[in-house]
Amino acid sequence: MALRDRLRRVLQRPGSVDLGPYEQVVAAAGEREPRMRDLADAELAEAARNGRDDPAELCAAGREAARRALGERPYDVQLLGTLALLSGHVAEMATGEGKTLAGALAAAGHALRGRRVHIMSVNDYLARRDAEWMGPLYALLGVTVGWVGQESTPDERRAAYAADVAYAPVSEVGFDLLRDRLATDPSQIVLPEPEVALIDEADSVLVDEAMVPLVLAGATGSGAADPTYAELVRRLRPGVHYTTDEEARNVGLTAAGAREVERALDVDLYAPDRLDVLTAVNVALHAEALLHRDVDYIVRDGAVKLISGSRGRVALLQRWPDGLQAAVEAKEALDASPTGEILDSITVQELIGRYPVRCGMTGTALGVAGQLRQFYELDIAVIPPNRPRVRVDEPDRLYATGADKEVAIIEAIEAAHAAGRPVLVGTLDVAASERLSRRLDRAGLRHVVLNAKNDAEEAAIIARAGERDAVTVSTQMAGRGTDIRLGEGVTEGLLVIGTGRYHSGRLDDQLRGRAGRQGDPGGSVFFTSLEDDLVTRYAPDEKPGGRRGPSADDEGRIGDKGAHWLVGHAQRVAEGVDVEIHRNTWRYHHIIGLQRRELLAERDRMLRGKGAGELMAAREPSHHEELAGIAGADAVNEAARLLLLFHMDRCWAEHLAYLADLREGIHLRSLGRGLDPIVEFNREAVPAGKKLLARSQDRATEDFATLTATEEGVDLAAVGLKRPSSTWTYVVHDNPFGSLDERALRGLISLVRGRRR
Template structure:
C-alpha cells in the first residue's frame, strides 16, 4: 500500500468508507457543469433518460454525468445548487453505504439524487422515513427535481387507500414511513387474490434517519391483528393495586424494571378477592394482578406515555415524540387503560408480525443517511452489512462543545441549569434545552417561569406545533425547552428565520437578526442529562453549529440522574462538591460515562438476543410463504386436493365445475395456512415467555431450550395445514349454484388493524425472569 494511502487510512475514522473515488467523480462532474448549464429543460431530461440502464448493470452508469445533471436539475427546480459534499453523500448512497452528514448539510436533497440514480439504473426505490409528514413533505418537495430527471415519484401515508398505495408503489421512487411499508407487506401476506396485493418485489431501501430505524427500532414488531373475543382488563385489579402501599405490599427493584408482591401484599390481595392467589386454577387472576401492578408502578404518565383524546399514547424513548400506532402487548395496554379509567382499545389475535430489521433485510440493496452513524457502525455492519461514509461538512463546524457539569443532586443541577439559561438569555443568545421526558420538560418550564423567564415548551403533548416552535428557536433570546423531539430531524436557523418553502431557495443569506445572534455566540444547546445513547447526545448537540454558524453545547448531569441510578447503581464516589453542588472529580465524571456505556451495551445485547429468536421465526415464515405463494398464484391447492381426496374432488367438479372446485380449494388451503401460522405465533409467544423461568431455574440456555421446542413445532406447520385443508375440503357441499364454502368453516376476522408493539418496556425477558427467581427465593 502506498504511503499516501496508509496515511489516509490512518486519519480516516475506523470502519468508514474511503471517499477518494467519490471526490474524483465530483471533480469530474464540476468540469461538466458549464456544458450541462447550456442544455434546455427538455435536453436535460433527455440526457438523464439516456442514463437509464437495465436492472443489474449498475456499473455501466456514468456517475459523474448523473451528478452534473442532478446538480443542474436541483438548481433549476429547487433553487438549490448541491454542494460538492452533498454529491459525495449521493455517491456514498449509490454505493450502498450509510452517509453520515451533519445537520443542515442537505441530506434530503442528497438522498433524492441517489434515489433518482437508482431509478435510472432500473431499480425501484423505497425512501423510508420515520413518519407520514416527512414522507409527504419530501416527496412533494423533491417532485419537480424527479420530473426534470425523468423519474416518477409518489408517497404513501397512513390514510392512503389501497388504490393510492398501489399507484405510489408503481412509481420509480416511493416515499413512505417504514411502518406503512411493513403493514402493507403484512396485509399482502393475507390476500386471497393475487390482484389485491399492493407491494412490488423489494429492490432498494434508502433509509432516512438510518440509525434510528436500523438500530433503535430494529426489533420493534409490526403487527397485523384480527378481531377476537379477548377479555379487556378488569378495572377491579387497577383499583386494587392502586390501594397497595409500596414497601409493605409490593417492592420494586432499584432499576424500576420489575415489581412483585410481598407476602403482606399477597395476603391483602387474597383478602380482597377472596381466593388463593397462587392456586393453579387462579393463574389468570395472578397474571392479571401482576400486569396491573406493573402498569401502576412501573409505567408513568408523561414519562412512558401521555393521555390524549381519551387514549393512551406511547412516547418514543429515542425521539421524545408520540409513537404513532404503537402499543404495548394487549394485557399491559389494557391494564394501563384501566389504570387511567379509559375505554379499552381493540384487542385481538395476532395474525402476522414482522420486525423492522426483518423488513429492511428483504431489500437486496440497502443504504441510508443520518447525522450519527459511526457510534453504531458495528451494529450496522453486524446486522445489515453496511459501511459508513463520513461526509465532511461544507463549512467547518466551529461549535464549542463544553465539558459536562456534574452535580451531587438533581436539585443542585436544576438550579444551575436555570442560572445558565438566564445568563444566556440576558446576553441575547437563543437557548435550546433538551430534557429526558415530558414530565421533566414541564417541571423545568415551571422553574423558568418562577425565575421570570419566558419559554416555549415542545414535547409529545404539542408535537403538532413542532415546525412553528423550531422555526423561532434560533431567535434572539428565545428559550425552547424540548424533549428529544428537537434532537433529530430539525433545522434551527439563527435569527429565527422560517425554513424555506419547498421549491424555493433556502433562507441562508445572513441578515441583521442572524448577525445579531451570531455575535452573541449563536445557539446554546443545554442537555439536562445524558441520554441512554451517546448518539442522542450528539443529535442534540448538532442543533447548534449548523453550516459553520457559531454555537455551543453543554450537558448538566447529576449522580441522582435516572441513567446512573439504573445502569450504575453500585458505583459510589467520595468526591466533594462545591457550595453549589458542582463536582469536578474525574472519577465521579467517569461514573456517568460508565452508566451510559452500560446502557448502550444492554441495548445491543437486547438487539442481538431478540434477533436470535426472530431469526428462527423468520425462517419458518419463509417456508410457509413459499407454499402460500404457490397456492395463491398457481394450481397447487387444486392438485393437492385432487391427489389427497380424489373422490370428493371428482364429485364437486361434476356438480359445480372444475373452475369452482379449484377456487374453493385455493380458499381452503390459504385459510388453513393463515390459521396455522396465527396459532403458531401465539404458541411461540407463550413458549418464549415461559421458557426463561424454566430454563434459568435449571441453569439452561433459554435460546437452546426455545429452539428445542420451536423447531419441531415449525416442522409440523405445513403438514398440519395440509391435513386440515383436506378435512375441510371433504366437508364441502356443492350444487349447480356453486360450492358452499361456509360448510368448510372459513371464518376470517371480521376486522383487522395494524400497530407496533413495544414489547420490552421493563427490560429483556432474561432480566425479568432472573429477577423473578430471586424474588421467589427471597419469599421462601
C-alpha cells in the first residue's frame, strides 16, 4: 500500500468507509474496458447481467453502456461512488461530480441482482428528469425504469413501481404507502414490498426531514379560525402584552396582555370551561408573533405556502397542524383550507427504515455521520473529486452590525461584477433575498433572484448563473439539482457569497460547493455579523472582547479571534440542538411506529385471507351460519373482512387523535411536576396501543351480530360502514417539542401559575 493510502487510512474520519477495495475493483474494470468496447449491445447487456457477482465486470459494462447511451464515460471516481452505493453506504460526492450517473449505475446493479430499487428524490422535477435522462442507459442494460410524480394516477404509479427502478419524490412514496394501508382489496395496492432505497440528497432527506410526518386525512369539513382572534392579537404590543423566548420558539401573554384579552373578549381567560378560547388566542398569537411572511411562508394564489427550512423553496403539500394553519390563514385574511381527521401518518425516517437495503448520495454527509449511523446504520464513503479542487475559500468577514455587513456585501458584489466575474449570493430566507435585491437595484446592478416565490424557473436561472457578469441571489442551493457551468471568458470562476452562516455547516458547504466544480476556478466567502440571528439566538450570553465588545475598523469589520470563534460556536450549538431535536422526536414516533406495525400485520392477514370470516365464525357461530345459509359463505366472509378492516382503521385513527392529545397534555403536566415527558407519554401510550386490536375485533363482532342478508348478499349499509367521502395527503410541519400550538399552550402555564400566586 502506498504511503499516501496508509496516511489516508490513519486519518480517516469515524463513520467513513475505506475506499481501497473499491479502487482495486475500478482498476480491474479499467483493464476490461477495451473488451467491452468490442461487444455488441446485446452482448454488453449480457456482460452486465453476468456482473451480478463480479463488481469489476458490472462497472466495466456500465461504463461502456453510459458511453454509448448517454455520450458520457463515467470517471473512476463515479465508479467508486457506484460501488459505495452497491455496498449500502452513503456516497459523499461534491457538486458537479456526477452523482446522478453514479446513482443510476448503482440502481442498475441492484436491479440486475434481482432487487427492485426506489430512487427517492426531493421533488417531482428531479424524479422525472433523472428517470428520462438515464432511461437510455437502463434500456441498454436491460433494466426497466419508471417515475412517479404528484399528478400520477394510481395505474401510472402501479406501473412505475413495477419497474426494476422507480424514481419518485420521497413524499409520494410515503403517501402511496399510507393509501395502501387503507386498501380494502389487494388489487388497490400500488407499492410492492420494499427492497432497495437509494436516496438523493441523503443528508437532507434522512436527517433534516427525518421526523417530518407524512399524513393521510379524511374530509370532516372546514377548520376556519375565527378572525376575531387574529385581529385581537394584531393589536397587542410585544414586550408589553406578550413576550417571546430568546430562541423565538415560544410566545406567551404577560399579565397585562391577559387583562387586555379578557377585556376585549369579555371572558375569564383562565376559567376551566374556556380552554377553547385560551387555546385559540395563543395559537393566533403564535401565528402573529413567531411565523413571518416571506421567512416561514409566502402567500401565493390566495393560499399560504410553507417554505422548506432546509431547501429555501416552497414545500409542496406541506402545512402546519390544522389549528395553526387556520390561524395563519386568518392572519393573512385568506379562505381557510380544508381540514380533516388524520387517518394515518408515517415519518420519513420510518418510511426509509422499511427498506432492507438503504444507500444514498449527497455532497455533504460527514457532518451528520453520527446520525446516519445511529438511525439508519449507514456509513459514508467520501469520494474524491475527479480533478483537484482549486476553489479559494476565504475566511469569514465579520462585522459588528448587520447594516455594516450589508454594505460590505454590496461592495463585494460590485467589485466582482466590475471585473466580469459571475456571483452567486446565498441568503437565509425569502425576505433577506428581496431586501438584498432592492439594495442591488439601488446600486444599479442587474441581477436575478431565485427564491421560494419563483422556484419553478430555478433550472433556467441556475443554468445562467455562471455566465460573465451574472449576479444571482438565491435562498439556499441544497437540492437544486442543477450544476452551474462557467461561461466563456470567466477566468476567475464563480464567486459564492454567503450573507450569513446557516444553522448547519452542511448548508454552508452546499452553497460553497457551487463554485469550483470539476476543478474549475472559483472562490467563496461568508459575511457574518454579531447581530445575525444565528449568534443572537444560539449564543446570546457570550460577549467577545470584554465589556466594550470587540474593536472594529472604520467599516465595522472585526478581526478579533474570539468574535470569529463565537460565530462558529453559535453554529455548533444550533447543530447540537438539531441533533437533540431529532433524537427526542424519534423517541415519540418510535412507539407509534411499533404499534402501527403490529396492527398492520394483523390487518394484512385479514386483507389477503379468510381470517375475518373465521374470526366471526368463532365469535358468532350461529349467526355466521345463518347468514351463510342465505347469502353464501363467500359473501359472508367478504362482509366480515370489510367490517373488520373498517373498525381496525377507525380504531387507529382514534388512537392517533388520542396520542396527539396525550402528547400535548403530557407536556403540560410534566412541565409542573419535573417529569420526563417521553417516559410519561410511553407510560400511557403503550397500554392504549395493546388494546387496539381487541377493541377493533369487539366492535366488528357487535356490528356483525346485527347484519342481515338476502340471496343478493349481506347488507353492510345498515351498520353505517361509511369511509371518508374524500381523502388527501400533506406533510405536517412538525416540531421536536410537539406541534407549534402545543408549544404556545406550554408557554401559558407559567403565566397561569403566576396569576394564581
